[in-house]
Amino acid sequence: xxxxxxxxxxxxxxxxxxxxxxxxxxxxxxxxxxxxxxxxxxxxxxxxxxxxxxxxxxxxxxxxxxxxxxxxxxxxxxxxxxxxxxxxxxxxxxxxxxxxxxxxxxxxxxxxxxxxxxxxxxxxxxxxxxxxxxxxxxxxxxxxxxxxxxxxxxxxxxxxxxxxxxxxxxxxxxxxxxxxxxxxxxxxxxxxxxxxxxxxxxxxxxxxxxxxxxxxxxxxxxxxxxxxxxxxxxxxxxxxxxxxxxxxxxxxxxxxxxxxxxxxxxxxxxxxxxxxxxxxxxxxxxxxxxxxxxxxxxxxxxxxxxxxxxxxxxxxxxxxxxxxxxxxxxxxxxxxxxxxxxxxxxxxxxxxxxxxxxxxxxxxxxxxxxxxxxxxxxxxxxxxxxxxxxxxxxxxxxxxxxxxxxxxxxxxxxxxxxxxxxxxxxxxxxxxxxxxxxxxxxxxxxxxxxxxxxxxxxxxxxxxxxxxxxxxxxxxxxxxxxxxxxxxxxxxxxxxxxxxxxxxxxxxxxxxxx
Numbered sequence: 001x002x003x004x005x006x007x008x009x010x011x012x013x014x015x016x017x018x019x020x021x022x023x024x025x026x027x028x029x030x031x032x033x034x035x036x037x038x039x040x041x042x043x044x045x046x047x048x049x050x051x052x053x054x055x056x057x058x059x060x061x062x063x064x065x066x067x068x069x070x071x072x073x074x075x076x077x078x079x080x081x082x083x084x085x086x087x088x089x090x091x092x093x094x095x096x097x098x099x100x101x102x103x104x105x106x107x108x109x110x111x112x113x114x115x116x117x118x119x120x121x122x123x124x125x126x127x128x129x130x131x132x133x134x135x136x137x138x139x140x141x142x143x144x145x146x147x148x149x150x151x152x153x154x155x156x157x158x159x160x161x162x163x164x165x166x167x168x169x170x171x172x173x174x175x176x177x178x179x180x181x182x183x184x185x186x187x188x189x190x191x192x193x194x195x196x197x198x199x200x201x202x203x204x205x206x207x208x209x210x211x212x213x214x215x216x217x218x219x220x221x222x223x224x225x226x227x228x229x230x231x232x233x234x235x236x237x238x239x240x241x242x243x244x245x246x247x248x249x250x251x252x253x254x255x256x257x258x259x260x261x262x263x264x265x266x267x268x269x270x271x272x273x274x275x276x277x278x279x280x281x282x283x284x285x286x287x288x289x290x291x292x293x294x295x296x297x298x299x300x301x302x303x304x305x306x307x308x309x310x311x312x313x314x315x316x317x318x319x320x321x322x323x324x325x326x327x328x329x330x331x332x333x334x335x336x337x338x339x340x341x342x343x344x345x346x347x348x349x350x351x352x353x354x355x356x357x358x359x360x361x362x363x364x365x366x367x368x369x370x371x372x373x374x375x376x377x378x379x380x381x382x383x384x385x386x387x388x389x390x391x392x393x394x395x396x397x398x399x400x401x402x403x404x405x406x407x408x409x410x411x412x413x414x415x416x417x418x419x420x421x422x423x424x425x426x427x428x429x430x431x432x433x434x435x436x437x438x439x440x441x442x443x444x445x446x447x448x449x450x451x452x453x454x455x456x457x458x459x460x461x462x463x464x465x466x467x468x469x470x471x472x473x474x475x476x477x478x479x480x481x482x483x484x485x486x487x488x489x490x491x492x493x494x495x496x497x498x499x500x501x502x503x504x505x506x507x508x509x510x511x512x513x514x
Contacts (some may be wrong), residue, residue, distance in 0.1 A: 024066040065084075293405060294456045295458070318379060
């Protein structure tokens with residue numbers, strides 16, 4: 001006897017339209033609403049803002065059919081979501097899919113595949129927010145996303161996945177921002193359809209107010225790590241850190257754009273009255289969300305000229321790997337590498353996400369603690385060198401006399417097979433990076449890439465950066481100058497044609513050559 005085919009699906013309607021419900025069975029018993037005290041009688045309409053649960057069962061065979069949800073928008077146009085379900089009699093994987101959706105509307109399932117019985121699925125329905133033309137759409141999260149998750153628990157999963165819809169990772173979303181890098185201390189290109197300020201406020205409010213209703217739990221864990229490393233505003237902070245942000249000036253409008261580095265903006269994390277500086281925190285989380293490349297200065301050779309001693313507690317890379325955060329190794333990345341298979345093998349991700357879709361829940365701590373999906377899904381941390389021994393080494397291993405880097409990538413790198421088949425979100429983003437030399441995050445893009453000499457620094461108080469000839473940006477272990485045929489030259493991965501120092505910049509001192 002075949003295993004009973006049993007489907008239960010909960011549908012959250014947030015699309016802005018009331019929807020009439022029609023079940024169209026093909027085999028097995030039709031989808032019928034599960035009785036709930038809030039419904040009297042059992043509904044044939046799913047109103048906007050409401051949730052309904054349906055079930056379908058066949059004890060002796062396949063269970064297939066369709067569920068049609070049809071409504072009318074305020075402009076009179078039809079709004080259709082048509083769900084198809086196929087639960088085969090044998091043990092083939094079951095399929096749930098929207099076989100027809102009206103243009104301008106989006107949806108999200110809580111899982112990519114449903115391969116065990118009984119199936120309990122969640123489907124959320126949304127209007128679409130236009131981001132780009134040709135049409136690219138994001139899921140709108142509103143002004144109070146955490147409040148919305150009380151009705152739509154997997155909102156951030158669906159939002160993150162919508163960032164990878166058709167035309168959403170286009171370089172066309174970056175080009176218009178070239179000439180506006182001086183409009184803000186933290187310029188970025190927004191892939192979210194103007195929703196980035198909402199994300200920034202969520203992380204900032206948690207950081208500065210410790211408001212656990214401000215952002216998802218996995219994001220809280222990462223922010224807590226940053227706060228601990230940077231050092232609390234209290235007088236007990238032994239090694240406070242300072243943020244240094246490059247100040248680029250736009251020079252030309254070529255496809256890659258050329259900037260001039262005017263200097264650096266110093267941003268202290270602490271106010272004189274012992275609080276977090278809200279402006280600096282906002283700048284930090286803006287840079288983080290948009291994908292800026294941060295380097296944490298702790299190499300002894302870089303600290304010594306400023307009279308600062310190296311201590312192991314300054315090692316960001318070590319602190320990250322020894323933290324409670326759940327991590328996964330990155331086989332290879334292009335940072336501080338001139339390309340090819342001789343890449344950087346020091347990378348580790350937070351979180352340990354496998355596959356090409358955001359999951360409904362994530363394990364965010366090493367002890368197995370899990371929670372619903374948040375926003376920060378692909379933080380890459382590594383050492384500023386390709387000489388690192390690589391994944392599998394002890395978590396006590398230091399960054400080998402180099403510094404640490406971190407940045408939020410668009411998606412964690414997956415298998416080489418996925419990349420070769422063109423299914424890899426990470427590789428798609430890398431293509432956009434090559435076309436712009438901007439760093440690509442899940443939600444936007446940042447001009448602050450080490451490859452165009454615009455590294456953001458997180459450094460001990462007392463250290464300060466200077467722009468020089470040759471390297472243009474402040475040199476650091478992993479980005480020193482070198483000699484080629486007896487002449488000073490930058491590292492081969494540094495695109496010096498894209499960044500110029502100011503005219504009176506000093507020559508690179510001999511101490512900053514490898």
